[in-house]
Amino acid sequence: MTMTEVERADRMSRGGVYIKALAAAVLLLNVWLQYGDAEYSAAGPRGGSWLVLIGLWVVVLWTGGGFMLSRRLRSLLNDELSLQNRSRALAFGFYAALALAMLVYVANWYVPVATGDAMKIVSAGALSAALLCYAWLEWRWR
Amino acid sequence: MALLNRLKDLRGERDLTQAALADLVGVSRKTINTVENGVFVPSTILALKLARALGCTVEAIFSLEEE
Numbered sequence: 001m002t003m004t005e006v007e008r009a010d011r012m013s014r015g016g017v018y019i020k021a022l023a024a025a026v027l028l029l030n031v032w033l034q035y036g037d038a039e040y041s042a043a044g045p046r047g048g049s050w051l052v053l054i055g056l057w058v059v060v061l062w063t064g065g066g067f068m069l070s071r072r073l074r075s076l077l078n079d080e081l082s083l084q085n086r087s088r089a090l091a092f093g094f095y096a097a098l099a100l101a102m103l104v105y106v107a108n109w110y111v112p113v114a115t116g117d118a119m120k121i122v123s124a125g126a127l128s129a130a131l132l133c134y135a136w137l138e139w140r141w142r
Numbered sequence: 143m144a145l146l147n148r149l150k151d152l153r154g155e156r157d158l159t160q161a162a163l164a165d166l167v168g169v170s171r172k173t174i175n176t177v178e179n180g181v182f183v184p185s186t187i188l189a190l191k192l193a194r195a196l197g198c199t200v201e202a203i204f205s206l207e208e209e
Contacts, residue, residue, distance in 0.1 A: 006165045013170065076164075081173040081182050141176045 009076035012066075013138060016077075020135040023057055024128035031117075031124045041116025054123050061090065061130055085137035093130025100125040144207040150178045152196050152203060166195040 003011070030053070034040040041047055059065075064078040064086065078086075100122045104113055113121075153163050153174075160174045167174075169188065176182035177192075184192065193200045 004161065004165060006161045006171055010161070010171050013172065075168065076170050079169040079173050080185055080188060081170065081176055084182070138172075141172055141181060 005070075005072055005076060009073055012069075012073070013077060013082075016065075017135045017139045020131045020138075024131040024135070027053070027057070027124040027128045027131075031120050034120065035117055036114070038114070038116070041114065041120070047116075050120065054127060057127055057131065061086065061093075061127070061134065081141070082138070086134055088137060089130045089134035092133040093126045096129035097122055097126035145180065145183055146205045146207050147177065147180065147203055149174070149192065149203055152198060153178075156196060163192075163195060167191040 030050075034050075039046055040050065064074070064082065066074050066077055069077070104118045104121055107113055108118070153160070158166075160178075161171045164171045164174045167188065168191070173182065173184075173188075177184050177188075189200050189204060193203055196203065
């Protein structure tokens with residue numbers, strides 16, 4: 001029996017929850033593994049890969065992703081409930097960014113934190129917080 | 143002031159599943175579910191679409207809880 005587009009959107013939405021949670025974990029793991037390694041913050045492929053990683057997920061969070069899907073499927077995945085969830089997630093990410101920035105600022109009083117590492121902690125932390133919040137809101141009301 | 147709704151009852155009277163109603167109004171099944179549970183307050187446009195899909199007025203679906 002073929003799935004309707006609503007059923008397909010339902011299934012994709014559930015899958016998206018796990019993908020977002022996994023992406024958040026990967027971002028945080030990257031920060032942890034690369035911390036203190038200047039090569040990962042320097043101009044070059046390794047340093048640039050971080051920008052690509054962050055940029056991609058920012059685009060997904062901003063637009064809802066699914067560019068290869070049909071217009072109908074995209075509109076189902078980005079309906080007003082999802083837009084509200086995404087808006088809340090972005091706000092949560094903003095506050096997480098501020099909190100992390102303050103934390104890194106204070107931490108630097110006691111332990112030197114390189115600029116590149118600080119930027120990664122704030123950006124990855126904020127993005128992960130937003131992705132996890134979005135995933136939670138989408139999963140909670142599935 | 144809370145928003146009350148009879149969406150689940152009206153949907154049941156017309157023998158529609160959440161997915162079927164979602165398909166009629168162009169939203170996800172999750173949105174219908176959260177509206178029915180009072181978790182999500184729909185926009186005016188969605189409320190009008192729901193009324194049209196169910197063949198009733200918006201006031202028949204949604205009402206304000208009396209204080």
